Amino acid sequence: MNKNNIWIHLGVAVTLIGMAAIIGQVRNWQTEISNQRVNKTIRKVQKPIAVKRTLSESEPEVLVKFRSDVKLSEIKRIAAKNNDRVEDEIESVQNLVSIDDLDNLDATQVAKMYGSMTDLVEYAEPNYVINLEQEIDEVKDSSDVIADDISLFDDKASAPNDPMFNEQWALNNEGQNGGKAKAHLDALKAWLKTKGSEDVVVAVLDTGVDYTHKDLINNIWLRPENVPAYVDDEIGAIDDKRGFNADANSGDPMDQNGHGTHCAGIIGAEGNNEIGIAGVNWNVQIMPLKFLGRGGFGSTKNAIEAINYAIDRKKAGVNIRVINASWGSTQYSKALEDAIRAAGEQGILFIAAAGNSSTDNDSRPHYPSNFDLPNVISVAALDRNDEMASFSNFGAKTVHIAAPGKDILSSWLNNGFREASGTSMATPQVVGVAALIVANNPKIKVESLRKKLLNSVDKLDSLEGKVENGGRVNAAKALSE
Amino acid sequence: MSFNQETSTQKAKQDLAERLGIGEEDIETSSIVEKEFSDMSLGATVGDEMAAQMISNGWSINLNADGKNYEYRGDKYQLRLVDFDGANYMIKSY
Numbered sequence A: 001m002n003k004n005n006i007w008i009h010l011g012v013a014v015t016l017i018g019m020a021a022i023i024g025q026v027r028n029w030q031t032e033i034s035n036q037r038v039n040k041t042i043r044k045v046q047k048p049i050a051v052k053r054t055l056s057e058s059e060p061e062v063l064v065k066f067r068s069d070v071k072l073s074e075i076k077r078i079a080a081k082n083n084d085r086v087e088d089e090i091e092s093v094q095n096l097v098s099i100d101d102l103d104n105l106d107a108t109q110v111a112k113m114y115g116s117m118t119d120l121v122e123y124a125e126p127n128y129v130i131n132l133e134q135e136i137d138e139v140k141d142s143s144d145v146i147a148d149d150i151s152l153f154d155d156k157a158s159a160p161n162d163p164m165f166n167e168q169w170a171l172n173n174e175g176q177n178g179g180k181a182k183a184h185l186d187a188l189k190a191w192l193k194t195k196g197s198e199d200v201v202v203a204v205l206d207t208g209v210d211y212t213h214k215d216l217i218n219n220i221w222l223r224p225e226n227v228p229a230y231v232d233d234e235i236g237a238i239d240d241k242r243g244f245n246a247d248a249n250s251g252d253p254m255d256q257n258g259h260g261t262h263c264a265g266i267i268g269a270e271g272n273n274e275i276g277i278a279g280v281n282w283n284v285q286i287m288p289l290k291f292l293g294r295g296g297f298g299s300t301k302n303a304i305e306a307i308n309y310a311i312d313r314k315k316a317g318v319n320i321r322v323i324n325a326s327w328g329s330t331q332y333s334k335a336l337e338d339a340i341r342a343a344g345e346q347g348i349l350f351i352a353a354a355g356n357s358s359t360d361n362d363s364r365p366h367y368p369s370n371f372d373l374p375n376v377i378s379v380a381a382l383d384r385n386d387e388m389a390s391f392s393n394f395g396a397k398t399v400h401i402a403a404p405g406k407d408i409l410s411s412w413l414n415n416g417f418r419e420a421s422g423t424s425m426a427t428p429q430v431v432g433v434a435a436l437i438v439a440n441n442p443k444i445k446v447e448s449l450r451k452k453l454l455n456s457v458d459k460l461d462s463l464e465g466k467v468e469n470g471g472r473v474n475a476a477k478a479l480s481e
Numbered sequence B: 001m002s003f004n005q006e007t008s009t010q011k012a013k014q015d016l017a018e019r020l021g022i023g024e025e026d027i028e029t030s031s032i033v034e035k036e037f038s039d040m041s042l043g044a045t046v047g048d049e050m051a052a053q054m055i056s057n058g059w060s061i062n063l064n065a066d067g068k069n070y071e072y073r074g075d076k077y078q079l080r081l082v083d084f085d086g087a088n089y090m091i092k093s094y
Helices: A005-041 A073-083 A106-116 A186-191 A259-268 A299-313 A336-345 A424-440 A447-453 A475-479 B005-020
Strands: A062-066 A084-089 A096-101 A121-126 A198-206 A231-234 A237-238 A283-290 A320-325 A350-351 A376-382 A401-404 A408-412 A415-418 B029-036 B050-052 B058-064 B068-075 B078-084 B088-092
Touching: A062 A106, A062 A299, A062 A336, A096 A106, A096 A336, A106 A121, A121 A336, A186 A283, A186 A475, A198 A299, A198 A424, A231 A299, A231 A320, A231 A401, A237 B050, A259 A283, A259 A415, A259 A424, A299 A320, A299 A336, A320 A336, A320 A424, A336 A350, A350 A447, A376 A447, A376 B088, A401 A424, A424 A447, A424 A475, A447 B050, B005 B029, B005 B058, B005 B068, B005 B078, B005 B088
Parallel strands: A198 A283, A198 A320, A320 A350, A350 A376, A376 A401
Antiparallel strands: A062 A096, A062 A121, A084 A096, A231 A237, A408 A415, B029 B058, B058 B068, B068 B078, B078 B088
């Protein structure tokens, strides 16, 4: 090597070191900006306005699906002729409207009246609303919430440092507390492949989510700047910074019950952050959609509005891949079925709780889990011994998969954590695994995603004849090629 | 505002008296039992209402009038009448 070459090599080396230093500084700046964004988000949390509503003032009474050739102007004319008012259009389902009966007649009667117009109407059903009066509490000041640095995960470390992780038998069951070893999702093995992705958005359609919770805050969806604010035809523009509240028609989906926060934690409590628990996904975007009030119950119409919102956001470019539905009843609604079908057409999987009445869904259907749609999965609950939970509904033809759902630890209001039981808790386990699959295979289609979840289970004797595929969800198997 | 067992029982008696057209003094409280219910509607959904599917704590209030039993279910957010002539009713919610 001659002297000239040495100088050239030295020059190249100095240049490379300089570039590395600049890149390092740029990364520091990015991290700082990112942290500032998180902190700024916390300070900007708005308190929702106290709202009082009464049934007759604000809630529509019937959902009517007019035939596709009937124009909106004609629908409004028909409503006016009957002294009714078109209260809202459900955009995701063509010609589905909610109608407010100004005479305050019985909703069933009004639905019958519209249903009898068979040349114009496909179906009509009452939209029963139960809240006589509802008040919304102020959200507690969140300025004391600590925003931890967004973690950069070490791919070699499969066990997270979250202090309560050992109590999360659903993720890693080593037989603790009288459980059966390996009666779990096998999360540790799954996390060797992926711990989730912030590119995957999962909607939690529920009582809202406490988006200030210290174990969730970094995994809450924030509307990107390039996605315009949500505009509802009737309500107008809504600043949907963190999701949607169909119960109050606002952009503030703060949870006042705890149930939605619990489901969100199971799916995506931040992992390896030395706080509380780990979600099935350490890293994901949870989109809070609120339609259940503080008591944990709500109207079908508001559920549809929230699904409609998710569809709109998907069309606007938000990568919503799964909706968690930890709720239900035995009442069938064609309008709800249509809205979920429309979500499927946009590539959104809808995973729903099978119900907690210990009954057979094949003979006594539970909705929305019983909708026979290609994007719906119905979930039963298991205990820590891989036995079906005593409360869980079942159905050899209509319940598709089982997941841990008894004594499940997750996040709760006021930065808390608690155990809860129900098919509500089993559903987000499956949703979490679905999100991992998408993180691992971002282009997977909804049909393949559903198939992958259902075909990668651990078969259990306890589920034979009770669940269609006779198995418990297994995250590690679902991620294997 | 929220319910407790005492205020729920008062409200339940008042509701039942109105429904049956009798005086509250003609209604007896048979029992008030703390219970786990199947969901957040306390296992008594109304109409096409949807309820969170989490096992929930509340209380079952059993009232007796004219030798017949009537069950109300409540927690701090709600009071419901169960299976009255074949239907459930929401009496009040907060």
